Amino acid sequence: MTTCGPNPSRDEHREVFEFGYSVFRRRASIENDVLRLDRGARSVELRLSALVHLYLQPRNAVQVLWLAEKTDRPTGRVHKVVANATDPGLHSLVEAIVRRRPEIDLRGYSSRQAFRLMKVRDTAGRMIFGLPFLLPIGIGIWLLPYLAHGLDFGEERVSAMSLSQHRSYGSHNVVITGAKARLHESTEVVTSHFRRFGPAVETTRTLVPLVPPSWEPSQTVPVVLEVSEMTAFEEAAIERTVKFRGIKRDILWEGLSQEDRAYLTHQAGLHLADDVWLMEYRANPRYDLFVFLAGTGTALGIAAAISVGLWLQQRSIRKTNEPRA
Structure with missing residues (x-):
């Protein structure tokens, strides 16, 4: 006793309607003065004589049936039924209700007039416009460490001998003095970035243990220096110098990854300190600020463009469905 099209099945007193929403099927029935709406595990029964308003709203890929019911509450109650835009089953239900x-x-x-009469607010449309802005919010949260580093205008000078004292510092821009880079124990990490068009792009990071001059292999490594795309000239300079400037990466989820830590421990045979530093060599905090502003700004522009497109689409739909004089 069901139908998937515009012609509902009926017996002497009952009509049954079936329509789809996404991949789900929904059913409604009218028997005498009772309208029954089945919504999966639960159902709602309304009295047709208690309905005061009916409105069918087209919305992008769906159609929404609004039913305002008179109840003991001063504001009444509004029920919403959603179906796929191309499904004729909901239209059959609407015609059956309007016939009675x-x-x-x-x-x-x-839409504006109908919602005013029903005393409801269509918040879904506003939510659609707001959803794209979750993109810049998410990217902004992900890039928060870059913002923190970008706004860090201080600098701390740290002696290699004091790294084991677990001191806290006022800035993440550090200059470590009196240290020695152990290039023989360094590890190269190659990452492939696959592109939709063209060959993959590879980036190389070199992880170099940074230790005091008197360090022995049985001792822990307090700092891991990260050098991006290290050239032969940089390698020679790092081997000779005892002063290293960079950014200590330990804000929120920054730091030495578990994968890098495991490789340095098990493959390179190093004993890393529990609170080992990850220091990006010669990193510029102003570049971090640029990355944050560029990332969030681009995402904000994309979100604004999507919202404007959705607004224009909704406006076109409203104009199409507005009554003409």
Whole structure:
């Protein structure tokens, strides 16, 4: 006793309607004065005589049936039924209700007029416009460490001998003096970035243990120096110098990854300190600020463009469905 099309099945007193929403099927039935809406595990029963308004709203890929019911509450109650835009089952239900209660039909009204009469707010449309802005918010949260480093205008000078004292410093821009880079124990990490068009792009990071001059292999490594795309000239300079400037990466989720830590421990045979530093060699904090502003700014522009496109689409739909004089 069900139908998937515009012609509902019926017996002497009952009509049954079936329509789809996404991949789910929904059913409604009218028997005498009772409208029953099945919503998966639960159902709602309404009295047709208690309905005061009916409005069918097209919205992008769906159609929404609004039913305003008179109850003991001063504001009444509004029920919402959603179906796929191309499914005729909901239209059959609407026609069956209007055939019994033609005076409640608001389909000739604009969306704004219908919602005003039903005393409801269509918050879904506003949510659609707001959803794209989750993109810049998410990217902004992900780039928070870059913002923190970018706004860090201080600098700390740290002696290699004091690294084991677990001191806290006021700035993440550090200059480590009196240290020695153990290039023989360094590890190269090659990352392949696959592109949709063209060959993959590879980037290379070199992880170099940074230790005091008197360090022995049985001792722990307090600092791991990260050098991006290290050239032969940089390698020679790092081997000779005892002063290293860079950014200590330990804000929020920054730091030495578990994968890098495991490799340095098990493959390179190093004993890393529990609170080992990851220091990006010669990193510029102003570049971090640029990355944050560029990333969030681009995402904000994309979100704004999507929201404007959705607004124009909604406006076109409203104009199409507004009554003409």
